[in-house]
Amino acid sequence: MTLTLDIEKPKEKNPVVVQTVFLGIGLALLLLAPLFFYPVFLMKLLCFALFACAFNLLLGYTGLLSFGHAAFFGGAAYFTAHAVKEWGLPPELGILVGVVGAAFLGLIVGYLAIRRQGIYFAMITLALAQMFYFFCLQAEFTKGEDGIQSVPRGHLFGFIDLSQSTNMYYFVLGVFVIGVAIIWRIIHSPFGMILKSIRENETRAVSLGYSVRNYKLAAFVMSAALTGLAGGVKALVFQFATLTDVGWQMSGEVILMTLLGGIGTLIGPLFGAGLVVTLQNYLATSEFPVTIITGLVFMVCVLVFRRGIVGEFYHSRLGRKLGFEHRQ
Amino acid sequence: MQAFLGQLLIGLINGSFYALLSLGLAIIFGLLRVINFAHGAQYMLGAFFAWLLLSYFGLGYWPALVIAPIAVGLVGAVIERTMLRRLYTLDPLYGLLFTFGLALTIEGTFRYLYGASGQPYATPAALAGGTNLGFMFLPIYRGWVIVFSLVVCIGTWLVIEKTKLGSYLRAATENPVLVQSFGINVPFLLTLTYALGAALAALAGVLAAPIYQVSPLMGSNIIIVVFAVVVVGGMGSIMGAIVTGYLLGVAEGLTKVFYPEASNIVIFVIMAIVLLIRPAGLFGRDA
Numbered sequence: 001m002t003l004t005l006d007i008e009k010p011k012e013k014n015p016v017v018v019q020t021v022f023l024g025i026g027l028a029l030l031l032l033a034p035l036f037f038y039p040v041f042l043m044k045l046l047c048f049a050l051f052a053c054a055f056n057l058l059l060g061y062t063g064l065l066s067f068g069h070a071a072f073f074g075g076a077a078y079f080t081a082h083a084v085k086e087w088g089l090p091p092e093l094g095i096l097v098g099v100v101g102a103a104f105l106g107l108i109v110g111y112l113a114i115r116r117q118g119i120y121f122a123m124i125t126l127a128l129a130q131m132f133y134f135f136c137l138q139a140e141f142t143k144g145e146d147g148i149q150s151v152p153r154g155h156l157f158g159f160i161d162l163s164q165s166t167n168m169y170y171f172v173l174g175v176f177v178i179g180v181a182i183i184w185r186i187i188h189s190p191f192g193m194i195l196k197s198i199r200e201n202e203t204r205a206v207s208l209g210y211s212v213r214n215y216k217l218a219a220f221v222m223s224a225a226l227t228g229l230a231g232g233v234k235a236l237v238f239q240f241a242t243l244t245d246v247g248w249q250m251s252g253e254v255i256l257m258t259l260l261g262g263i264g265t266l267i268g269p270l271f272g273a274g275l276v277v278t279l280q281n282y283l284a285t286s287e288f289p290v291t292i293i294t295g296l297v298f299m300v301c302v303l304v305f306r307r308g309i310v311g312e313f314y315h316s317r318l319g320r321k322l323g324f325e326h327r328q
Numbered sequence: 329m330q331a332f333l334g335q336l337l338i339g340l341i342n343g344s345f346y347a348l349l350s351l352g353l354a355i356i357f358g359l360l361r362v363i364n365f366a367h368g369a370q371y372m373l374g375a376f377f378a379w380l381l382l383s384y385f386g387l388g389y390w391p392a393l394v395i396a397p398i399a400v401g402l403v404g405a406v407i408e409r410t411m412l413r414r415l416y417t418l419d420p421l422y423g424l425l426f427t428f429g430l431a432l433t434i435e436g437t438f439r440y441l442y443g444a445s446g447q448p449y450a451t452p453a454a455l456a457g458g459t460n461l462g463f464m465f466l467p468i469y470r471g472w473v474i475v476f477s478l479v480v481c482i483g484t485w486l487v488i489e490k491t492k493l494g495s496y497l498r499a500a501t502e503n504p505v506l507v508q509s510f511g512i513n514v515p516f517l518l519t520l521t522y523a524l525g526a527a528l529a530a531l532a533g534v535l536a537a538p539i540y541q542v543s544p545l546m547g548s549n550i551i552i553v554v555f556a557v558v559v560v561g562g563m564g565s566i567m568g569a570i571v572t573g574y575l576l577g578v579a580e581g582l583t584k585v586f587y588p589e590a591s592n593i594v595i596f597v598i599m600a601i602v603l604l605i606r607p608a609g610l611f612g613r614d615a
Contacts, residue, residue, distance in 0.1 A: 065421045112600050115607040119363050119420050120559060124603065127556040131596035138589060248552060252428060259425065291436030298429025302422050303411060 018322045026267075030173055039165040040237065045277045046176040047234040052257040052269030054226030057183050059255075060264030061192065062219045063199030067122045067251050068109060068129025072224040074246030075132060076102040076231030081148040081241035082141050091154045091162055091236055095175075098232025099225050105132070106224020107217070114216045117202070126248060133246045147242030151235055168237065175233050179226055184266060186222060195219050249291075256294060259301050262308030271309050332585050333464045339581020340574065341470055341539065344477035345371075345532050347573025349554045350561060351481055352528035354569040355488070358501045359521045362412065362423030368551030369434040370526045372544060373400050374533025376438060379449050379542045389452035389538070396534045397527040404526030408519045416518075431548065438544035446541025473535050480531065481570045488566055497521065556599040561611050568611025 033042050051073055058064045076098035084094035113124040136142045143149075153162035162168045186192050197205045198212055206212050235241045244250065253276060261272025276294075283290045301308070313319045349367060356364045364370075377399055378392035387395070407430065415422050451469045458467040488494035500507045500517050508514040533546075540546055554573075561572030576595050583594040590597070602610065 065424070112603050115603050116559070119357075119424060122421065122424055123363065123555040123559055124599070126552055127559065127596050127599055130552045131593045134592040134596075138592075248548070252432070255425065255428075287440075289436045289440050291432045292440065295429045295432030295434075295436055298432065299411070299426055302426040302429065303414060306418075306422070 027177075034166060034169050039169045041277070041281060043169055043172045043237045044234070045274055046172050047230050047237060048254070048257060048277055049270040049273040050176050050179045050233075051227055051230035052254050052261065052273045053180055053183055053266070054223050054230060055254045056258045056263065056265075056269045057186065057226065058219055058223040059258060060268075061187055061199060062195045062216060063202075064114075064216065064220070065122045065255070066113075066125040066220070066223070067248070067255070068113075068125035068127075068132075069224075069227055069254055070246050070248060070250035071109065071129035071132040072102040072105055072227040073231035073234075073250060073254070074136070074241070074243070075105050076228030077235035077241035077245050078136065078142050078148065079228075080232035081151040081235040084154060084236070085148060085151045086141075090158065091156055091171075094154075094236070095229065095232040098235070099228040102228020102231065103221050103225035106221045106227075110217045110220030110224070114213055114220065126251065129246070129251060130248060133243070133248070136243060136246050142241075142243075145243065147240055148235075149240050151239045151241070153236050153239065162236065172233055172237060175229065179229050180266070183226065187266065191215075191218075252298075253294070256298055256301070258308075259306075260297065260308055262311030262314075263306075265308065265310040265314065268308050268310035275309075330464060332582075335581040335585045336578065337464075337466070337470060337581070338584070339578040340474050341577070342580055343574035343577020344474055345536060345550065345573075346554055346557050346577050347481050347570045348477050348528055348532040348535075349550065350557045350569040350573045351484060351566065352525040352532075353554065353558055354561075354563045354566055355484075355497075355528075356522055356525035357563045358566075359497060360412070360416070360423070360518055361420050362415070362427065363420070363555075364522075364525060365424055365427035365551065366407075366430040366434065367427075367525070367529050367554070368547030368549075369431040370400050370404065370529035370547070371533040371536070371550065372438065372547035373403070373434065374530025375449070375537040375540075375542045375546060376442075376533075376544075377530065378534045378537045379447055382449070389534075392537075393531070393534050397530040400530035400533075401523040401527030405519050405523040408522040412522065413515070413518070431551075435544050435548060442544060444543065444545060446543035446546075449537040449542050451538040469538055473539065477532070477535065480528070484528070485566050485570065553595055556595050560595075560599050560602045560609055562609025564609075565611045568609075572610060 030046075051069070055066070055069050058066055079101035080094045080098035083089045083097040084091060089097065109125060109128045112128060113121050116124060137144065141148075153168060156162055156167070156171055160167055160171070162171060187195075194205065194210055194215055197208075197210075198215060202212055205215075231245065234245070257272035257276050258269045259272065260275055261270065262268025279293060280290055283293065305312070307315055349371060353364055353367055356362060356367075374396045377396035378389070381387040381392045381395060382389075412423065412426065415426055455469040455472050458465050459471075460466075488497060496507065496512055496517060500512070500514050504514050536546070557572055557576050558569065560576060561568045563569065576598065579598060580591055580594050584591040
């Protein structure tokens with residue numbers, strides 16, 4: 001995985017302009033979407049898209065495959081649901097509780113997992129997330145198999161009624177945009193460049209004097225916190241938090257969304273999440289189990305479609321002509 | 329005392345399965361550099377094949393103990409030949425993701441066909457009943473599982489350490505290109521290794537069938553624990569994988585006596601402690 005620099009010929013179009021146009025169209029579509037689609041479906045999509053983008057910060061930009069991100073997603077959902085329902089906190093503070101909780105979990109899991117690399121890192125995160133799952137299964141505040149039910153959405157900043165689905169949708173959209181903006185900022189900062197250098201060649205990053213461990217841990221905690229943002233919002237959207245969100249299947253799902261959309265692309269996970277959520281909604285009513293499809297898509301993606309949808313687009317002639325950076 | 333010995337026995341049984349499964353994982357990883365996430369699914373396939381053989385062909389436990397591992401091994405060989413092989417040149421993470429997808433597909437298919445609930449599988453007549461050891465009652469089948477898995481583990485270890493085939497395997501682990509240049513068919517060795525690992529998982533599945541219920545979910549429940557076992561043991565040594573499997577099984581059993589609430593997570597806690605003290609794992613050579 002090396003970055004290629006396109007230096008042979010000057011770009012025909014200014015990539016910043018092209019990207020701004022794409023961004024504008026995308027935002028306009030998201031703003032108008034509730035006119036055409038069921039809001040809860042859209043909100044679910046945005047929550048998972050943010051989840052996948054946060055996960056991609058780790059996999060795509062730091063080269064760390066976490067198989068335990070469900071712990072942060074589902075954990076934050078529990079924390080937010082508990083804070084809002086039992087402590088009576090307003091939604092913005094409830095979500096903050098979820099984010100802080102997820103970041104703290106991320107600190108513990110990350111601290112242990114970065115002691116090993118590659119395959120082992122994935123297995124350790126999976127095992128620790130499973131441990132958290134068992135904790136949630138037995139802990140008092142998660143209400144066991146039932147989960148935390150009928151969580152109130154409350155009033156944002158005290159005056160915006162989130163039980164109105166239009167209000168809720170634009171709130172979720174706002175959170176999503178802020179979350180993605182934060183990720184964009186991280187990736188394009190000097191810190192983000194160091195993360196990419198770790199992804200490309202960890203040994204060289206060490207020899208250049210970077211304390212790779214600290215950078216990895218910082219990236220892990222940031223990814224966990226942003227995942228927590230998605231999880232906390234999801235708890236408010238659906239008004240419940242259950243064991244489904246902390247199970248290992250959820251960790252697999254977010255990997256699939258990222259892989260399908262394009263590892264290491266900023267908006268790829270949005271498309272991946274869109275496809276997976278649509279597929280789940282479509283199959284929810286049928287008898288056919290969604291895991292078979294998920295598994296097959298996984299296998300096909302790994303075998304022949306490793307760049308993902310957006311990655312393939314960037315790599316295509318049109319994508320290159322429009323001046324999108326691409327990775328090989 | 330009764331409860332203590334009883335849990336020790338259960339711990340040894342669980343340990344037998346952990347040892348068999350982590351042994352297979354370690355063998356596959358050693359040569360293919362692939363973490364076989366489908367190992368749990370192959371374990372489940374072994375148990376299911378035993379159940380299917382009994383239900384549809386009237387073939388009992390003993391034929392199943394031979395047929396199911398061979399069948400699953402063949403399936404594994406086909407998967408390796410047609411798909412897994414393409415991933416060797418890539419980042420090892422892709423192998424993990426591919427086998428994860430494979431596990432989901434297999435598990436989903438069996439759930440679709442046979443439902444999520446477990447199917448009982450009777451203990452073979454020759455091993456039914458139990459014997460009183462004076463200090464405790466030992467169901468014969470459980471004793472058989474412990475002894476048989478020990479024999480299989482040690483046998484596999486001997487094959488790898490002491491035979492010609494094993495020496496090829498070890499050499500190919502160290503340097504596949506050099507071994508190939510000596511005229512040894514390394515691609516065939518890779519297929520054989522994956523098939524062997526899958527067959528070991530299936531063997532564990534057949535052994536487990538009379539103890540646990542045969543259910544499509546039995547594999548995914550155990551594979552994550554086995555991953556923790558592998559992290560604790562380190563995959564550098566075959567014997568390390570075996571010993572760690574039994575040790576952690578016993579540790580889990582004993583926790584059930586002293587602090588039952590933590591029995592689900594004790595292996596993960598041990599993993600965390602080992603990572604803090606000795607990140608490479610108890611028997612690990614690679615950091």
